Amino acid sequence: MKIITQIGIIFTICWISQIIEKVLPFEFPASVIGMILLFLLLVTKVMKVDHIREKSDFLLSNMAFFFLPAGVSIINYFDVLKNCVVQLIIICVVSTVVTFAVTAYSMKLVLWLMNRKKNAREAAVVQETKAADHAAAVCGKETK
Amino acid sequence: MAELFTSPFFGIALSIIAFWIGVKIQKKTGLVVCNPLIIAIVIVAGILLIFKIPYDSYNEGGQIINMFLAPATACLAVSIYTKIELLKKNWLPIVVGASCGSLASMGSILLMCKLFGLDSAMTASLVPKSVTTPIAVSIAGSHGGMTPITVVAVIFTGILGSVLAPMLIKIFRVKDPMIAGLSIGACSHAVGTSKAIQIGETEGAMSGLAIGICGIMTVLFSLILM
Numbered sequence: 001m002k003i004i005t006q007i008g009i010i011f012t013i014c015w016i017s018q019i020i021e022k023v024l025p026f027e028f029p030a031s032v033i034g035m036i037l038l039f040l041l042l043v044t045k046v047m048k049v050d051h052i053r054e055k056s057d058f059l060l061s062n063m064a065f066f067f068l069p070a071g072v073s074i075i076n077y078f079d080v081l082k083n084c085v086v087q088l089i090i091i092c093v094v095s096t097v098v099t100f101a102v103t104a105y106s107m108k109l110v111l112w113l114m115n116r117k118k119n120a121r122e123a124a125v126v127q128e129t130k131a132a133d134h135a136a137a138v139c140g141k142e143t144k
Numbered sequence: 145m146a147e148l149f150t151s152p153f154f155g156i157a158l159s160i161i162a163f164w165i166g167v168k169i170q171k172k173t174g175l176v177v178c179n180p181l182i183i184a185i186v187i188v189a190g191i192l193l194i195f196k197i198p199y200d201s202y203n204e205g206g207q208i209i210n211m212f213l214a215p216a217t218a219c220l221a222v223s224i225y226t227k228i229e230l231l232k233k234n235w236l237p238i239v240v241g242a243s244c245g246s247l248a249s250m251g252s253i254l255l256m257c258k259l260f261g262l263d264s265a266m267t268a269s270l271v272p273k274s275v276t277t278p279i280a281v282s283i284a285g286s287h288g289g290m291t292p293i294t295v296v297a298v299i300f301t302g303i304l305g306s307v308l309a310p311m312l313i314k315i316f317r318v319k320d321p322m323i324a325g326l327s328i329g330a331c332s333h334a335v336g337t338s339k340a341i342q343i344g345e346t347e348g349a350m351s352g353l354a355i356g357i358c359g360i361m362t363v364l365f366s367l368i369l370m
Contacts, residue, residue: 010215010218010219011215013215013218014214014215014218017214017218018214026367027286027287027366027367028286028363028367029279029282029283029285029286029363030214030282031213031214031217031218031278031279031282032217032279032282032359032360032363034214034215034217034218034221035217035218035219035220035221035356035359035360036221036360037218037221038218038219038221038222039221039224039225042221042222042225043225043228049222049225049226052219052222053222055215055219056219056222059212059215059216059219060216060219060220060222060223062216063216063277063278063334064163064179064180064181064334065159065160065163065181065184065209066209066210066212066213066216067181067213067277067281067295067299068159068162068163068181068184068185068188068206068209069155069159069202069203069205069206069207069209069210070210070213070277070281070291070292070295071181071184071185071292071295071296071299072185072188072189072192072199072202072206072292073199073203073206073291073292074185074189074292074293074295074296075189075192075193075199076199076292077290077292077293080266080290080293081293084260084262084266087256087260087262088270088297089300090256090260091253091256091257091260091270092273092297092300092301092304093304094252094256095249095252095253095256095273095274095301095331096274096301096304096305096308096331096332097308097312097331098248098249098252099245099246099248099249099252099274099327099330099331100245100305100308100309100312100316100327100328100330100331101248101312101316101327102244102245102247102248103241103242103244103245103248103323103326103327103330103331103354104241104316104318104323104324104326104327105316106240106241106244106245107237107238107240107241107244107322107323107326107327108318108320108323110236110237110240110241111237111320111323114236114237
């Protein structure tokens with residue numbers, strides 16, 4: 001009964017997201033709507049991971065298998081592929097390197113900026129305390 | 145004789161046996177190139193072609209397996225949720241990195257498709273290829289792409305990313321394990337993540353997070369770009 005309940009929960013989410021996909025005025029894949037929906041349910045604590053743990057472990061750990069039929073249908077596309085295999089390989093290699101580089105450098109930049117801001121704030125705090133010390137020292141002298 | 149192959153049990157049984165062989169070969173050799181899915185596709189496609197079994201007969205069972213893709217994608221939410229602490233602590237660099245990476249991936253592919261004069265169906269099949277298969281397939285499908293080509297391109301990219309990852313980390317001098325993980329996940333999704341887990345724990349977690357975040361970003365950008 002436990003597994004059946006879990007399947008029921010996940011399939012219900014999938015069905016609801018298909019309805020949302022139909023209603024939305026733009027193209028947004030139902031499977032991603034399902035993912036966002038499930039994430040919201042977890043974040044808002046309406047649902048716990050325990051409610052779907054076994055089923056989601058099963059789906060996630062066998063993810064690759066579910067693509068087999070989609071991959072096999074490549075045999076219907078041999079004619080299309082024949083003409084552009086070289087281009088496809090170039091596109092895959094170049095875009096992989098570009099994506100890696102851009103992700104790494106943009107993240108580096110953000111972390112660097114955040115660090116600089118933090119350092120600037122710390123420096124300001126240090127200066128303030130120094131100024132306060134100085135002022136206190138001056139006051140101390142004057143009262144003497 | 146032909147009726148025997150139109151039973152959905154045939155497609156499902158053949159798929160499971162082929163995938164099982166793929167997993168065994170991967171375990172024996174330990175090579176990323178021996179991706180179980182690629183091996184299984186070759187085995188099933190080979191059997192269909194050799195015995196002249198029509199794809200539609202195989203697909204009687206195939207479409208039942210296919211049905212599990214949507215719930216599997218939804219469950220990616222669980223893997224993001226389990227890393228929510230990491231995401232909360234570093235949300236800004238993660239979101240910016242994933243957005244820039246997804247944009248760079250889609251932009252570079254669009255540009256090269258124009259350059260090579262590929263038609264719009266082929267372009268739509270390739271543009272989402274850096275994200276995880278279920279999301280890439282749904283994007284390609286909703287924009288008139290050929291989903292089998294997307295599947296193959298996604299897996300090929302994944303293998304490429306996990307093979308190149310250690311080299312790319314050196315070339316681009318990435319020292320922070322967080323950055324390395326996110327970059328691997330952004331360019332080579334789940335296949336790359338399995339490599340990232342081998343490199344280190346933080347790398348693996350970040351790479352896993354990148355699968356989901358880059359997936360959502362790519363869907364959003366595809367609304368604008370495609």
